[in-house]
Amino acid sequence: MRMQTMTVPATRRRWTLTRGEVRQLLIGLMFISPWLVGFFVFLAYPIYYSFRLSFTRYTGFGIPQYIGLDNFRDMWHDSLFWTSLINTLYYTGLAIPIGMIVAMSLAIAMNQNVPEIPFYRAAFYLPSLLPLFAVSFIFVALLDPRRGIVSRVITWFGGPTIDWFGDPATAKLALVILAQFGAGQMALIYLAGLKAIPLTLYDAAAIDGAGTWRKFINITLPLMTPVILYNVILGISAGLQVFTQAYIITNGGPANSTTFYVFYLYNNAFRYSQFGYASAMAWVLFLITFVLAILIFRLASRRVHYDLT
């Protein structure tokens, strides 16, 4: 509103550019053209194309046939769509808090003041460098119900043998645990957050008699909230797109218990040749992610402290 009352010089209002400005604009655009081309070819056009396809029936070949909102209507009645959505939300709901605790613990461990810290940092981060594809196979061996080391430890302590990937009740949980191999990535971001907290705050708290736990709850955690928020948003986005593990290890089973949203979307597109339906699913996923992100921002606005001083 205030903008309207401001007096803006007349020259600033014009919509035409001088020749010199056009030249400069073109040079500027040319400088960023690698990015622009990449953006339009690999992002903007596919996004626009998938939006158009979501209103069509299309096998990937021939001419897409316009069918209005039928894909969205079908989705509403598609039981496997709901199963995949619930599976994905369940996975994300578990993976985020568990991931947060694991990554935060790693970050705190990486932040210790000991001489061998470079070694520890490398060691903690190393699993995140392995491709998920390779980790998946390692994990199958680790979680083998009979010979796997995880199962052996559990049974050694008197626990039951768990058929991690064969039982619909534990398959998702196993994939959540697998996701922790990538926790190093988040831990690094937490570590940067931890480093930004002024040591003076801890010194002052120590003088006031605060112990380790109190310092963590009253200083570390509140000042880490922006980083936590960032990681939660990233986690939601990654969690809702979980695919590789289900594709490699479980193929969506047993009994559809790991048929995640993107896995089902992929099947629709590439196995059942329903690119229209798959595009519609992609847009619904985008909306879900968008709404969740906004919701988190709203909820977090009062709890996130951006002020370090």
Add this chain to the structure above:
Amino acid sequence: MWSSFTGDVELGALNKIADGFNASQSDFTTKIVQVASTNESDVTKLMTAVRGGVGPDVYLFNRPFAIQRAADGVLQDLSSYVDVDELASHYVEFAFNECRWQNGLFALPFDTDARALYYRKDILTEVGADLTLFDPANGPITLAKLEEISALIDKKDDNGKYTRMGFVPWYAQGWHYTWGYNFGGSFYSADECKVTATDPGVKAGFQYMYDRASALGASNVQEFLSAVNRPDAPPAQNPFYTGSIAMMISGDWEIAGLANYAPDVEYGITYIPVPKEGDKQTSWSAGFSVVMPQGAKSPDGAVAFMKYMAGPEGQRVYTTDTSHLPTSKELLADDSLFTEQHTFFRDMLAYSRALPTTPVGAQLWDELTSAQEKVTLNNATPDDVLPEVDNRVQQQLQRYC
């Protein structure tokens, strides 16, 4: 030509065929390119390559799912390149029919197969089972009799976990189609353009799996299978080869597998067990075909190679090297190509059934597989899951009716 095969035996045979073709003429040269995929019906690489204009000239395709891709528009109609009626006379009927969609011909049949019961003679002898029951000359054994013997073989550890099992109906090739057909079921009616997963025979097949799972302990069996049949295990660790499972349903290719990875195992092959005394034995056959995707750079070369590979020259190499069955009538009549065990499978083709020829074949397979998982885990009954299969696949089928 692209192939998703990863096994040394199969790939070796394909390379031999390609070499043979290259030597047989001087106009065209072909090369086998391996494009692995996790699933037979996953053709992502083919679809994206063809769309990108860099697809292969020839692709080795799982035949029961070929017409789905023909209906999608990925494959080229071969009718204008070959004399369809003349070609048809050279192939077994079901295999050739699997290549036709509407009035076109979209593939040439390559190999085929059949399914039977494999049993370990050493383990059956150890538990005192009468091996003559398994002699094909005495007809198929009944499921009840097989279960009795299987129970003698089952072993559990102190915690009640299976360490050895006689027969797990849904292990290896014990698919929905195996048991559905075995109980006289039919999955699809082409005349009515209708998916019929709720057919009484199909339901009986699923009920059989459900009942066996509940008798053996569904989760206990699943845990056993997870332990002995890991997805990352090398072929030599096959539980039948190691003796963890004494009887299984499998196909003719297992003869080559056993010869390569477990040459010392004493085994026999007989008919798939039947529901009751006097029932006729059943089996089902699938196999591969060669197709020409849209945008093939050298269609004439592609057709020449396809005719060579799917013709007697190519099929002869594949039959002898991989112990799969040919679809060429000429080769099937040639006794010198088949060992005694292999002949047993060849003779099954007289009654073996094909998978439904439908443009929603992959989806029907996936839906049946997920229904089977629920049933064998005793998570749901056949009555719960089969109507769902009908509904879901019919919805997709409708647009082709």
